[in-house]
Amino acid sequence: MIALVDMDCFFAQIEQLDNPQWKNKPVAVTNGQLGSTIITSSYQARAFGIHTGMRLKQARQLCPALIQAPSRPQRYAQVSRKIMSSLLAITPDIEVYSVDEAFLDLSRCQQLYFGANDIGQRIKRRVFSVSGLRCSVGISGDRTTAKFAAKKDKPDGMCVIHPALAEQTLAPALVTALSGINKGIASFLARYDIICCGDMKRVPMSVLAKRFGHLGRRIWLMAQGKDPEPLSYNVKPPKTIGHGKVMPPQTRDKNVVLIYFQHMSEKVAARMRCFHYQAECFFIAAKTDQGWLKTKTHAGFYTDDGRVIYQLCQQFLQLYWSGQGVWQVQVTALAPQQGKQLDLFTEDNQQRQQVNTAMDNVNHRYGEFTLAPARLLDKSAMPNVIAPAWKPGPGSPRDYFL
Template identity: 30%
Template sequence: MHIDMNAFFASVEQQANPELRGKPIAVIGAAKRTVVTTCSYEARAFGVRTGMNSWEAQKMCPQLIFVVGNNRKYTWTSTQIIGIMREFTPQVEVFSIDEAFLDVTGSRALFGPPEEIARQIKQRIRERFGLTCSVGVAPNKLLAKLASDMQKPDGLTVIRPEEVATVLERVPIKDLCGIGPKLQKQLTTLGIRSCGDLGRFPVPILKRKFGVVGEKLHYMGLGEDDSPVVPEEEADEVKTVGHSTTLDKDLSDRGEILKIMLQLSEMVGRRARRYGVAGKTITVTVRYPDFTTFSRQESRASATNSSEEIYQDAVRILDGIELEQPVRLLGVRLSKLSQQGEQLSLLEQDRKKALLAGAMDQVNDRFGEFSVTFGTLVGTASGAKVISPAWRPEGLRNVDVE
């Protein structure tokens, strides 16, 4: 089954503040320049949508109430909801902060048929948090996600094996997870508009047009998917650690840009140290106000998880870029990861740096991110402003948020 929380951030805010219930609200960032992260169903009735500029949303719904997002609140609530899911099966794959896949094949003897399991999960989430979710139950992940979108909010849709062909016949291809606007446009030029069309279309032509993906598209049109539900502990090893942030305002001043780079480097280094990994490749990502985005990277001779070394390499990369416009977004990523042994360096200077970083980490673990930080960052807003799509409740993908 696929469980998708309904208007998650907005619903959490409405439950936390009863005065917001039943009213059109939009969750936004704290920055002056911001977009709608998500909005309540009351706001959606006016045409407000995720990704809109705040001024555009206000124009569509003059009575819209803006609420500054509280990422800690959302990650905590998500973690608790995932705990409820795990009461029914250990096979839980967190897909994002507000949705997950569950394999309940082995749970039926204890909790009954899948529809009953779905109802029990929905009831527990509602009783504990006052939140609703839409659930899709189907033979595989592809169809379960499709089913969860069919009845929103607070829906429960079951697609049984014998119903697959009938259900898919008229479903638009854009409703399938994995088919975005660009791919949809390419398929439409071939006369493929529904899943039924896709399943019947000659496979050789699909393979000629899309390569190896062509055959996968054929099976998607038939509603076939053999990908398993993968719990966190069975997931593939994470290959990168990175952070990026959209700036409160476009920056041209090198000193201000370097402060952001140092902040991001510390966040990357801290996560790498927490999970005992180090990396050899540093990547810097830049986005301009016109949304032109590009990345540059360099590889080191030896792996590191030192925030200072990550920062120094990132600055060197940035200095090699001729910035043609002010900067809207910055990102720093550490990749080519390997497990790092706990043995300290034989060089006294390096030992002192490692011990200092460890001491800072211990303080920040206890009192919160950036409680102790570099002098140049004192007074600088800290923490991840946006929850990464790769967020997970534990492991290396777990991003501390403010």
């Protein structure tokens, strides 16, 4: 038996909790006071058609009384860690899926409770007692059906789908309602007239397996309430380490674009150093009206130095950018590795390593960018956001690079 705990409008709910005058009012969380894009919103705001990714200006047209709440990633991380730790009182078998979601394997503890409904209510009471927040809980025999169940009765809901009834319950649901089935996969399935989960049996598993491999076999079983994917209790090494930032619309000032790229470069570098990772290949991108300008570029050696990454960003702009308006920048280290030998055989590189170490120590103690390249000291318009992939857990080091 698997349970999925899903915090309802997590960031917005925290803002309403910390600001009681905002209770039951439309609240939108943005990336800082000057943020122009909505990260998430309360259910009261969603009732007006406001959604994640919407521009604040457009949202205010839909709801003039909308309350803007600048994001506070450190606060969200603090509450998330408290909630996830409290769930250990229910079962030790927990997969922290994201900052606001966790899977609980109830197999070893079912005999301690009075059925699935009892466990679900205990989970909800536990979360509320430690955080003051409401959550939705879905319980079933596999992780995909549990996640589907958690979405059925939001907010503050609970839904139990007995494993024997999972296939029947999922049959009328669109395949896109299942976690992990994106537009590309849905488009492929539509070629075979697979629109709802109940249509999946029209084709043999081998058709999906040939196209998607193991994922295809899993999708075929997911649609029938038989997801074979087990919970993962250990945090796997990252495949990428990246940061992106939405900019003021149509930014054409090269110096401003460079500041944003340098900010992201230093954040990626600090995050790599924190976990003792280095990378040689980086993905660099800028979003314009014409779409994304992007490239994969190689440093030629493994590095965790923000200056090196920033130099790659400068080269990227020189080669690909012709002055059009920029909306967003992205810097990502690809395939980071631990234990790689850095190029320290020159005096300059040794000094850079010493500077980075000293900077990390100061920033860890006094806050991110207490020490930073001079160009970044006036970066008040670039507040932090919590990374979607951030997961709280015992020993999670240094939240200052969220």
